[in-house]
Amino acid sequence: MRNRAYRPDIRRSLLVFVILSLFTVPAMGDELLIRITKGADSAIPISVVPFSESGQMPSGDKVSRIIQNDLEMSGEFAPLPPEQMLSLPSRGDEVFFRDWRLLGQRYVLVGQVTSAGGTLNAQYELYDVSQEKRLVGATASAPASASRSLAHHISDRVYEAITGVEGAFSTKLAYVTLERNANGPTYRLQVSDVDGKRARVRLESDEPILSPAWSPDAKKLAYVSFETGKPAVYVHELSTGNRQRVADFPGLNSAPAWSADGQSLLMTLSKDGNAEIYRMNLASGDLKRLTNHWSIDTEPSYDHTGNGFFFTSDRSGGPQIYHKASENAEPRRITFGSRYNARPRPGPDGDYVYYVHQRDRAFHIARTNLESGDETVLTRTESDESPSVSPNGRMLIYATKSGENSVLTVIAADGGAAYSLPASRGDVREPAWSPIVR
Amino acid sequence: MKMTSSKNVFALIFSFALIAGCSSTGETTGEGGMGTSAGSASGEESGSTVFGGGDGSGVSSSEMTEQERMEAEARAEQAQAEAMREITTFYFDFDTAEIKQEARDVLVAHARYLQANPGQNVRITGHADERGTKEYNLALGERRANAVQRFLVVNGASRGQTETVSYGEEQPAVMGSSESAWAQNRRVELDFE
Structure with missing residues (x-):
């Protein structure tokens, strides 16, 4: 999953996106506004110098501004505000390292964007200030309508060049918004960029929508919808809008989680009496029951090997996290630190599992190191739900309360930095971070 | 504290129903x-x-x-x-599906009524408060609905007359994040169709 494979020309993949959009034009969603609440103490000083521009630029944020925001929201970088810069170079030969050293900067990104014939072309260079060395020099292009994709792509390249870890700025978020008014509740399943922009509504319903889960190729979402008056599991192809109701048995049909090959879903069904975890082969519809206990077994999520899975069970008397190393293995209990631990989501490398953890009267997000068993509480907020780890393992998004409303908050996966994504109106909940799309 | 407040709510509904x-x-x-x-x-x-x-x-x-x-x-x-059958909402403690003592006579009355009226169906919806995770609460709401369904069947209703569905924490009876709101949201509702 994480090995670096061939990355298609961004222009080609964006063209595909645009063509498919002609057939299905999803409704505009509510954009989320990022509010940085806490930067990491160890954030790396970087200057994203405003790119020079020539030709007709698309409206909205400038490419370099989007890159600056991306790096800041990772919590790992502290971009210098442009008004504090001593000069505004756009090419490498204009960079005077002494100026940037004076400003305490470790990296400088410069570039130019030109627009011609409906296409944006960007040239950009990343410099290490102390070594006076160019780390990246590259070009990228995209349709003018996709300037945000172009910017996120450059952010990914910069992030990887400095940290050695693949960037996740070109990935997507799926989430559910809930608006309550006189006509009752309206649930909307939405997909946006990771910075909350370009939100599009994919499904709207008067009945609850829960548990969106990305397919490994990020082309489909599985989720739970109550649109028939009871919970059923659906698979929704984003490019076409085609939907399939894959599980509608008596009782619960919930908590879908994809296998690494995209061929199967883990899910919770109660058709045989109480909540148990099953694997469904999507092509055949065949089911295999994977848990067998009178307690509640739910919230499955495959581990990084793709063979085993984590789940929540209250077989000990209250909800706790368990792991099965394979479908037929005995479940092993992972959490012991408090009486309520639920909804596990493993990190991509198999070193940590993240979950909802009750301590005193509050619900936080915590993680357990699977080797040592050490547990760390990551959040200071108190009504936390639905953790989802970024595909590079560096960030974590979750839902929490802000006043009466639910908002999304992103933190560094080790608990360092934080920013929140408040909805423009109503609740925003159930975030799911997409895989990296190649 | 949460027990006290849910008992109060119950007592209030109960006495109102008796007057009616x-x-x-x-x-x-x-x-x-x-x-x-x-x-x-x-x-x-x-x-x-x-x-x-x-x-x-x-x-x-x-x-x-x-x-x-x-x-x-x-x-x-x-x-x-x-009068007892006027009561169609039953409350639960946090993370339990145990039917409270004071709910039993009322549920028996519902069960006898269903037994006497085989054409009557009932929809049993289980709910949880907002605390904890949505999917676990969905299963918890189902466990509560199933507990009430079993109680009705044991006391004379036919299983075919009952239908259960859990809404988890999605349909709170009372908005808010207080002990009292939570107590009123941890519930099973009977809906006679």
Whole structure:
């Protein structure tokens, strides 16, 4: 999953996106506004110098501004505000390292964007200030309508060049918004960029929508919808809008989680009496029951090997996290630190599992190191739900309360930095971070 | 604290239902043509007065009075059951699906009613408060709905008359994040269709 494979020309993949959009034009969603609440103490000083521009630029944020925001929201970088810069170079030969050293900067990104014939072309260079060395020099292009994709792509390249870890700025978020008014509740399943922009509504319903889960190729979402008056599991192809109701048995049909090959879903069904975890082969519809206990077994999520899975069970008397190393293995209990631990989501490398953890009267997000068993509480907020780890393992998004409303908050996966994504109106909940799309 | 507040809510609904039940008892008596002063006298009293005045024979009067007393008792019982069946919401403690002691008589009344009316169906919806995770709460709501369903079936309802669905924490009865709101949201509702 994480090995670096061939990355298609961004222009080609964006063209595909645009063509498919002609057939299905999803409704505009509510954009989320990022509010940085806490930067990491160890954030790396970087200057994203405003790119020079020539030709007709698309409206909205400038490419370099989007890159600056991306790096800041990772919590790992502290971009210098442009008004504090001593000069505004756009090419490498204009960079005077002494100026940037004076400003305490470790990296400088410069570039130019030109627009011609409906296409944006960007040239950009990343410099290490102390070594006076160019780390990246590259070009990228995209349709003018996709300037945000172009910017996120450059952010990914910069992030990887400095940290050695693949960037996740070109990935997507799926989430559910809930608006309550006189006509009752309206649930909307939405997909946006990771910075909350370009939100599009994919499904709207008067009945609850829960548990969106990305397919490994990020082309489909599985989720739970109550649109028939009871919970059923659906698979929704984003490019076409085609939907399939894959599980509608008596009782619960919930908590879908994809296998690494995209061929199967883990899910919770109660058709045989109480909540148990099953694997469904999507092509055949065949089911295999994977848990067998009178307690509640739910919230499955495959581990990084793709063979085993984590789940929540209250077989000990209250909800706790368990792991099965394979479908037929005995479940092993992972959490012991408090009486309520639920909804596990493993990190991509198999070193940590993240979950909802009750301590005193509050619900936080915590993680357990699977080797040592050490547990760390990551959040200071108190009504936390639905953790989802970024595909590079560096960030974590979750839902929490802000006043009466639910908002999304992103933190560094080790608990360092934080920013929140408040909805423009109503609740925003159930975030799911997409895989990296190649 | 949360137990106290949920008990209060229950007691309030219960006493309200009993008051409503009393007035309907009076109306039943009125239909029998035995007096219209529904509120003041109980059904039993008005019944014996009428029969005592209308028949001279002590023996037959005594038999009739006994029969009438039993009928009246049955009517009162039915009225009480009807009053209890006004209660269709049942509350639970955090992370449990245990039916509370005070809910049992009411659920028995519902079960007997379903038994006596085989054409009547009931939708049983389980709910949880907002704390904890949505999917676990969905399963917890189902466990609560199933506990009520089993109780109804054990006490005479047919399984085919019942349908369960869990909404987890998605349909709070009361908005807000207080102990009192949570107590009112951890519930099972019966919906007679």
